[in-house]
Amino acid sequence: MKTDVLVVGSGIAGCAAALAAAREGARVTLATKATEPEHASSWWAQGGIAVTRDDPDSFKQDILSASDDTADPDAVDVLVENARTAVESVLFETLDVSFDADDAGYDYGREAAHSTRRILHVDASTGRHILGPFLSHLAELPSVEIRQDTAALELITHEGRVHGAYLESDGEIEPTFAGSTVLATGGVGALYPQSTNPDGSTGDGIAMAALAGAELQDMEYVQFHPTVCVGEDPFLVSEAVRGDGAVLRNNDGERFMPDCHPDAELAPRDVVARAVARERDRTGKVTLDVSPFDFATVFPDLAQMCESRGVDWDAGIPVAPAEHFLCGGIAVDSEGRASLDRLFAVGECSHTGVHGANRLASTSLLEGLVWGLRAGGAAAGFDPQPIEAPELLDRDPALPARFAEEKSVRLRRVMDEHVGLERTPEELKRATGVLRRLKGEVDAYIRTRTSRELYELRGQSVTALLIARAAAENPTSSGCHYLSEEQTPHAD
Ligand SMILES: Cc1cc2nc3c(=O)[nH]c(=O)nc-3n(C[C@H](O)[C@H](O)[C@H](O)COP(=O)(O)OP(=O)(O)OC[C@H]3O[C@@H](n4cnc5c(N)ncnc54)[C@H](O)[C@@H]3O)c2cc1C
Incomplete structure (x- = not known):
C-alpha cells in the first residue's frame, strides 16, 4: 500500500x-x-x-x-x-x-x-x-x-x-x-x-x-498529576478545581501546601504531586476540599463522576498522584x-x-x-518510494501463556518503585539493569513473532529503559526528575 x-x-x-x-x-x-x-x-x-x-x-x-x-x-x-x-x-x-x-x-x-x-x-x-x-x-x-x-x-x-x-x-x-x-x-x-x-x-x-x-x-x-481520585475506578480531578479555590488537606484536616510553596495549591505540578505523596505517607490520606465553592454547579461532569463512584465530595475527594504526561x-x-x-x-x-x-x-x-x-x-509534498522491505517474521505466533501480562506487571512495578516521583541514583541504576534484562527477554520473542500484544510490550520495555537510563544519567534534580539523595558529581 x-x-x-x-x-x-x-x-x-x-x-x-x-x-x-x-x-x-x-x-x-x-x-x-x-x-x-x-x-x-x-x-x-x-x-x-x-x-x-x-x-x-x-x-x-x-x-x-x-x-x-x-x-x-x-x-x-x-x-x-x-x-x-x-x-x-x-x-x-x-x-x-x-x-x-x-x-x-x-x-x-x-x-x-x-x-x-x-x-x-x-x-x-x-x-x-x-x-x-x-x-x-x-x-x-x-x-x-x-x-x-x-x-x-x-x-x-x-x-x-x-x-x-x-x-x-x-x-x-x-x-x-x-x-x-x-x-x-x-x-x-x-x-x-x-x-x-x-x-x-x-x-x-x-x-x-x-x-x-x-x-x-x-x-x-515523567509528570505525575497530583490529584487523581483514588478508588477502584480512579479518575483525574482537574487542576481547574484548585484554580477555582479547592484546597488540599491531610488526614488531620490540615492544609499543607502553603508551607511547601508560595503559590500553595497552584504551585507547579511536580511540587504539588510530591507534597501530596509525602502527606499521604505521613498521615495516611489526602483529600481535596471543594467546599470553598459550589462544586456540582461549577464542575457538573466531575460531580457526576464522583457520584457514579460513590465519592461524597462534601467529605473531601480522596486524591493521590498518578503518572500523567511525558x-x-x-x-x-x-x-x-x-x-x-x-x-x-x-x-x-x-x-x-x-x-x-x-x-x-x-x-x-x-x-x-x-x-x-x-x-x-x-x-506533505513527498512521493512515496516503495523499497525492498523485509518481511516481519511470524514463525511461531503463540506466546507462552500470560507472558506479556507478567512482563508488563513486572515492568510497572520497577517503574513505580524506582523511576517514580522521587528517585535515587542507586535505585535508578538497579532499575536500568532489571529493565535491560526484561527488554532482552522481549526481544528474544520479537525475532520470530509479530503479535500486536508483543509489539506493545516491546514499546513498553524500550521506552521504560530509555526513561530509566536518562534518569540515571542526569545527576541534577529539576522539575519532574527529583532525586531525593542528590548525586555529587565526581571531582575529576
Ligand atoms: C485524564 C487526562 C486529562 C488531561 N487534561 C488535559 C487538559 O485539560 N489540557 C491539556 O492540554 N492536556 C491534558 N491532558 C494531556 C493531553 O490530553 C495529552 O497529552 C494529549 O491529548 C496527547 O495528545 P496526542 O495526540 O499526542 O496523543 P493521544 O491523544 O494519546 O493519541 C494517541 C493516539 O495514538 C494511537 N496509537 C498509539 N500507538 C499506536 C500504534 N502503535 N499504532 C497506531 N496507533 C497508535 C492511540 O490509539 C491514540 O489514538 C490530559 C490527559 C489525560 C490523560
Missing part, C-alpha cells in the same frame, strides 16, 4: 497533522490502533486548552517558570505566537467547538502556575468536545483514509530515510509506504501501575523511532521534523522543547494542535 503522508495515532496531534497535510493536497492515511475515540488521552482532557490572549509575554513566562526555566524559549515562542491562529482557524472555524462562554465572552479558566485566566474549556470534559468533531470532520475529507484498529509495529527505513511503517490489522501485517511518516502515538501511562492515560499508551511511537535511530530528548521528565520524547524541530529524513513526530510522543523538565497545565492539547498543523503541512 502507498500513501503520501502516513499519520500514526488519532489524538489531537495526529488529527491536526492529517488535516494540515490534506489541506496541502496530500493523500493521507491515518492509522490508529484505537477502536474508539476514548482510546486517546486527548479524549480525556479535562481542564482545557490554554490560548494566548493579549498576554504573550506572561504566557511565555508562565511556561518557562513551570518548567524550572528548562523549556526552550524559542519553542515556547512558536507555541505562544501560533496559539491564537491555530485555535481560531481549527477549533472555532473548522470544528465549531462550543467552549463555555457567557454574555461577556469566553469563560477562560485558570489552572496551577498560570498567572491569569487563559484556558478555553467545555465544562471539565474539553477533550471529547474537540476530538469528537475533529474525527468526524476528517472522516468526511475524501483525501483522508482513517484506518481504525490498525497498529504501526515498526518503521520502514533505508539509509537514514523513513519510508512508512509496517501496519497490523486483524492479524495481517502489511508494509505501508509513505512520502513521509508522522508519529502521533501519545504517552507512556502503561509503564506505571497508576496513570491517567488510556491503557494503550505503551510508548510505541517513541520505541519505533528510537529503534530506527532517531534522537530522543528529556526522557527522564515531557520528553522524539526530538523534533519547530515543524515537527525528527532527526531521520521524512520522519515527523507530534504531540506527547515528541519533544519540542516547550515543556522542559515540567509541563504547564493545559499546554499539551495546544502543543499537539500547533505542532500537528505545522508538521502536517511540512510532511
